[in-house]
Amino acid sequence: MDAKQHVIDKAILAKEAVRKLAIIDTNTKNKALYAMADALIENMDVILEANSKDMQNGKEKGLTKALLDRLLLDEKRINSMAEGLREIAFLDDPIGEVVKMWKRPNNLKIGQVRVPLGVIGIIYEARPNVTVDAAGLCIKAGNAVILRGGSEAINSNTAVAKIISDAAEKAGLPKGSINLIEITDREAANVMMKANGYIDVLIPRGGAGLINAVVKNATVPVIETGVGNCHIYVDESADMDNAIDIIINAKTQRPAVCNAMETLLVHKNIAEEFLPKLGEKLDSMGVEIRGCSATQNIIKSAKQATEEDWSTEYLDLILAIKVVDTIDEALEHIYKYGTKHSEAILTNNYENSQRFLNEVDAAAVYINASTRFTDGSEFGFGAEIGISTQKLHARGPMGLKELTTTKYIIYGEGQTR
Amino acid sequence: MDAKQHVIDKAILAKEAVRKLAIIDTNTKNKALYAMADALIENMDVILEANSKDMQNGKEKGLTKALLDRLLLDEKRINSMAEGLREIAFLDDPIGEVVKMWKRPNNLKIGQVRVPLGVIGIIYEARPNVTVDAAGLCIKAGNAVILRGGSEAINSNTAVAKIISDAAEKAGLPKGSINLIEITDREAANVMMKANGYIDVLIPRGGAGLINAVVKNATVPVIETGVGNCHIYVDESADMDNAIDIIINAKTQRPAVCNAMETLLVHKNIAEEFLPKLGEKLDSMGVEIRGCSATQNIIKSAKQATEEDWSTEYLDLILAIKVVDTIDEALEHIYKYGTKHSEAILTNNYENSQRFLNEVDAAAVYINASTRFTDGSEFGFGAEIGISTQKLHARGPMGLKELTTTKYIIYGEGQTR
Structure with a gap:
């Protein structure tokens, strides 16, 4: 499978999905989040089986105990992933908020309205729960998501992503709202980092090594998360x-x-x-x-x-x-x-x-x-996609609002300059 | 002169300046803006002489009529640059605004406060007026600025930058608030694009070629401006x-x-x-x-x-x-x-x-x-540093507010988790 083509194919699907996701009603998004949560519970055996393969491979590869613990899924953790999705459904939809609106001397009415960022790429490491958290937050804010997890978790991620993506589509979200990159070598991540025009924002989640690699190599805008001394x-x-x-x-x-x-x-x-x-x-x-x-x-x-x-x-x-x-x-x-x-x-x-x-x-x-x-x-945002340590766009804990941008809408009555 | 060392030297000065600029009072910033405006008028002959060198070189190099027109400074244009600075002084200071503040169930009071971005790099082309506009806007929002203009305007930019930088310092702004890169070859711009840890944000202003080069090569966060079909x-x-x-x-x-x-x-x-x-x-x-x-x-x-x-x-x-x-x-x-x-x-x-x-x-x-x-x-922001066509951080016309970030301040009374 050609990594570049694979990523671009997923990104094209995601771009198409975003056009519909951006204007979908909140009820449909919430219905999808509940459906995703239910599907995780219903397909628990499938997830546990996939995860046991990852655990087996991980042990054979000699992963540390800490890494194996992050990789592990059990009934409790899957329940907690499902609960997380239900909590996201409960949060206010940030999309459509009129941040401010004012009238100019020439009678133009200018409003600043909250809209989705578009296609969000998440590059992360061993925790399969990120697949669910990140997907839930991104779609609630009207974004499509392209997930690229670590190779250690590929079986778990593939199972989980398919389950939630199918459930979301069945509940009315556009096809391509949730996408998993199935190639876990470095090449696929590199393609994502340079996918200007396809991916609007990249958020790396993981250790300092991963984050630095993304910051150094990406031409797509990045939100840097993480290091705290x-x-x-x-x-x-x-x-x-x-x-x-x-x-x-x-x-x-x-x-x-x-x-x-x-x-x-x-x-x-x-x-x-x-x-x-x-x-x-x-x-x-x-x-x-x-x-x-x-x-x-x-x-x-x-x-x-x-x-x-x-x-x-x-x-x-x-x-x-x-x-x-x-x-x-x-x-x-x-x-x-x-x-x-x-x-x-x-x-x-x-x-x-x-x-x-x-x-x-x-x-x-x-x-x-x-x-x-x-x-x-703790800040009261309900859930977070990470903690931004950069100054551009978002700083500190990032909730749903930080997964949005704004556009100006202008109501005219024939004005010219 | 080593391009890398030159840029880093300026950036170190700028970083030091930012610590003071971030907490300086609005009156001092406004006084500096007025002093800069006055200095431009008082030193008009120096600027016109430097500009005539650029115009002479430009004609010899065969610059197009349009480019020569952008490069040209005359009494009227210098007056208008000075007027622009006075208008920036008149704008509300965005720094220190408490965007919101709320109390958590554990009595923590969390506030989101507007603060400067830090060190802003501006890479631009032939217009010497950008030197003045950009410097004025950046310092009003509490940022230090590193300006790197085009080679065609180097004499004008050097004269103008020295005049406003000296005036600002005399009026009480920290040394290093306004910096001009005196090397106009590509190398200096490249160093700026990779100066993570020194420059917080880069804003390219100019044609599509310049903007694309910055977006493609920069590892420092960029605000993309410009292209409008x-x-x-x-x-x-x-x-x-x-x-x-x-x-x-x-x-x-x-x-x-x-x-x-x-x-x-x-x-x-x-x-x-x-x-x-x-x-x-x-x-x-x-x-x-x-x-x-x-x-x-x-x-x-x-x-x-x-x-x-x-x-x-x-x-x-x-x-x-x-x-x-x-x-x-x-x-x-x-x-x-x-x-x-x-x-x-x-x-x-x-x-x-x-x-x-x-x-x-x-x-x-x-x-x-x-x-x-x-x-x-036209939107009522008073002045703009450019029009962002990206989705991260700022979208559309960027005024003073878009040259800031926020930080969270938390008032506790001994709370632990």
């Missing part, structure tokens, strides 16, 4: 008990995700009292500490942090700690090493809280809360 | 006199710009009566007609339109005309040949007007008005 700065005036709760939450509640904290900055005037208490708690939670010299003087068990530690996204139970002389030093450190994802200050000082909010350039900037809240559900 | 569809029920006014306006008022009409579609039931009247008027305005066979049968002077005509952006006094059987055929033609810029229907039929608005996928869709209104000033 997040900091918490404990100001001199912070409430210490509260700070410990927040830090433990941001580091340990789910260390492998992008909004987990990686480096802690502590004001020198509070370090002597605060760090021993914190160190004890971190120890008890199994967190390895890598500290600057001042930190090591206070927490004896801390290893020496190297320059590399300040820029590492551990995604693990490891925390880098640095004692800083001033809030300026903290801001400078975040500017130098941060990835503009999520940053927090813990303080009771009004001026410092406002300086931190204003001066830190990141998708989400917190006062006195855990960085773990940077998430579509 | 715009259509007007005259429906069966259109008011004919009104239609003639609009068509003449859209084709002849300024044929060389992207929102001028290039192809006219006419419903067959009105063609026999309408086209002779229109043909006469177009003739009198010196517009060459290239028509389908049905058009040629009615307007005898019309040349035969070829397949190529339907996709050509003439930017000239040439109009392609096609007679269509139905509104569906018109919609299909626009889908196939349009560039998603500006499209208009002239009609008195309610259903057709709504179908056209809903089904045409373009930055601006008009009922009963000229496509020439797709413009920042």
Whole structure:
């Protein structure tokens, strides 16, 4: 099968589907989402069988335990995929919203209306649930989707995509609304990245390697997601008990995700009292500490942090700690090493809280809360397609609205310039 | 001078400037814009002298009359550049606007706040006025700008950039807010296109060749501007006199710009009566007609339109005309040949007007008005940096707001997940 032809064939189907999807009513889209959810449950055996093939192949290929766990589907996970689709049906349809409308002096009425982006390409790795989540969100926002998952999950993805695509079509969505690229070598992904005129937007979901490859190679517009080297700065005036709760939450509640904290900055005037208490708690939670010299003087068990530690996204139970002389030093450190994802200050000082909010350039900037809240559900968006770490189009958690664009509609009565 | 080092040096200055620019008060930005305007007037002789060098070089290189006209600066044009800066000072500052703010069930207060994009790169061609317009708009929205103009205008651009940059700095803007790349070979532009981590957004302004080169080669996010193969569809029920006014306006008022009409579609039931009247008027305005066979049968002077005509952006006094059987055929033609810029229907039929608005996928869709209104000033944005023809981030005329992004600010009181 020729990768280029395969991708272009799917993209042509998707482009045709988009013309109808863009103007379809919300009820039909919701009906399709429910039908997709039902079909997943009804065909659970088919999915489990396909997944067991992937698991078998994965074991033979020697995939890590973590990767195998991501790949695994079981009854509970399939139920949860179906539930996710029903939740998307429940969300407000963003399409058709008149963002604003105004009248010009010449009586032209100009309105800005929310419309679908068009054909969205998703390039992702081992998790088969992305196939369902991404498809559900894209079609609710009136987009067609072209999914290209990892080779490890090809049997699961093929089964799942066929089931939801058939169910969607039967429920009234145009053919070609949901498409899976069945070629998982690099070539197919490369074709997607250069498919200007066919694919409107590419969203990579996965590790830093995948995301960087897409950003570097794509000529199609990309929404960059992911990398989070997040900091918490404990100001001199912070409430210490509260700070410990927040830090433990941001580091340990789910260390492998992008909004987990990686480096802690502590004001020198509070370090002597605060760090021993914190160190004890971190120890008890199994967190390895890598500290600057001042930190090591206070927490004896801390290893020496190297320059590399300040820029590492551990995604693990490891925390880098640095004692800083001033809030300026903290801001400078975040500017130098941060990835503009999520940053927090813990303080009771009004001026410092406002300086931190204003001066830190990141998708989400917190006062006195855990960085773990940077998430579509936590923000109240209902579901998310990812967390944008770029500045163009979308920044931070991306919900349905971020899968849309706008167009201007102009009501005239014969006006000329 | 090493092109790469030159660009990176400027970008480092710009990045530093952005940190201060992002939090500077509106009064200082406005004061700087006025100071820049005054400096242009005070140094008019310096600019005119530099421009005369460019004009001399241009004549020796055999630039076309049109290009030489774009390159030319005179007292009137310099005054108008200065006036443009004063108008930007008059516009509302978009930075700091709280787009929305809401409270979550856990009492987190989440706000979405408008902030600058950061460092904006502008790659443009022969018009030295872009140097001033782009710099003014970028800094008003709190961005630093890196300007890379065409080689033809290098003397003018160097003089103008130095004058406004010095004036801005003296008025309180950080050094490095306005930067001109002094190397005009392709290498410097290529470095800008790949300067991820230094340049946040690239906006190419110029012809299709330049824009395509940037879209194809850039790894930095790009906002695509420009190409407009715009259509007007005259429906069966259109008011004919009104239609003639609009068509003449859209084709002849300024044929060389992207929102001028290039192809006219006419419903067959009105063609026999309408086209002779229109043909006469177009003739009198010196517009060459290239028509389908049905058009040629009615307007005898019309040349035969070829397949190529339907996709050509003439930017000239040439109009392609096609007679269509139905509104569906018109919609299909626009889908196939349009560039998603500006499209208009002239009609008195309610259903057709709504179908056209809903089904045409373009930055601006008009009922009963000229496509020439797709413009920042005409939309009431005050000034524009270009017209986006892409779907990501900005679509249609881009004013100050489109030169910004947002960040989420979160007010907590100790919340954890």
